């Protein structure tokens with residue numbers, strides 16, 4: 280592996296957009312007059328909760344598969360994930376007509392196992408406490424010739440994720456700031472590439488759960504920080520560190536990394552459901568939660584927010600609302 284990886288650029292995001300046209304949904308951009316009046320900020324929401332398979336991850340997965348060689352396509356792909364990346368790779372592979380194996384924990388929610396199998400993937404189960412999923416996936420890759428599709432740290436995945444912000448910037452017009460959830464940084468680095476190229480003055484913020492601020496510490500210190508898997512309801516952002524590709528792009532192109540609490544996420548879920556009729560998973564609420572916290576310094580600004588996903592079942596959504604004080608504080 281090279282010491283300094285060749286980083287994707289905005290040209291790669293644009294190329295991804297043309298490869299993905301017709302396969303990914305151009306998701307709607309929505310606004311809320313009530314929220315704008317309450318906060319004094321003009322918000323533009325990119326609704327990736329309405330993307331195919333329920334999250335922006337479908338963009339990166341489709342793009343990575345579109346870039347495979349004929350030989351790689353014939354052999355098939357492997358991914359490890361208990362979350363949205365699993366379903367994204369499964370659906371993308373089904374549409375592209377290739378075989379996908381997804382390595383998932385045996386205690387993953389039955390609905391997620393069923394969804395992944397429903398998209399035609401072969402699911403290989405592992406024991407979360409005894410097995411190393413990365414090792415299982417790399418052994419499968421080696422023994423069967425599968426190509427590993429990583430969830431965030433890959434140039435084609437980053438370029439694919441950047442197409443969501445590209446569409447938002449095209450649809451919203453000039454923006455002063457854009458807020459994006461942050462896990463391993465695929466979505467944020469793609470967003471930053473698009474924003475830097477199309478709107479150089481636009482501030483770009485990544486948002487992490489308070490319980491897992493490795494990205495913020497890495498960003499502020501300039502050295503990659505690794506943490507234990509954080510305890511948060513934002514399960515799409517329970518990553519332990521940024522990647523070899525995502526970290527340098529974030530360092531160069533992002534304004535700051537800010538935080539949101541689980542209680543703020545619950546309040547945002549309620550707002551999205553009741554006022555905007557949107558089902559948004561906790562991780563998908565990170566952007567609004569942080570922008571709302573910063574509303575005084577954002578007064579009068581035009582602010583883009585990426586709603587990254589909507590995969591939560593109704594019982595869990597209701598339980599979160601019951602167990603937390605779900606009002607805006």
Ligand SMILES: *Cc1c(COP(=O)(O)O)cnc(C)c1O
Pocket residue numbers: 334336362363364430431440460461462463464465466467515516518560562563587588589
């Ligand atoms: C994966 C995921 C994220 C985090 O994306 P990264 O590219 O890992 O930073 C945020 N929200 C949702 C809904 C996700 O599935």
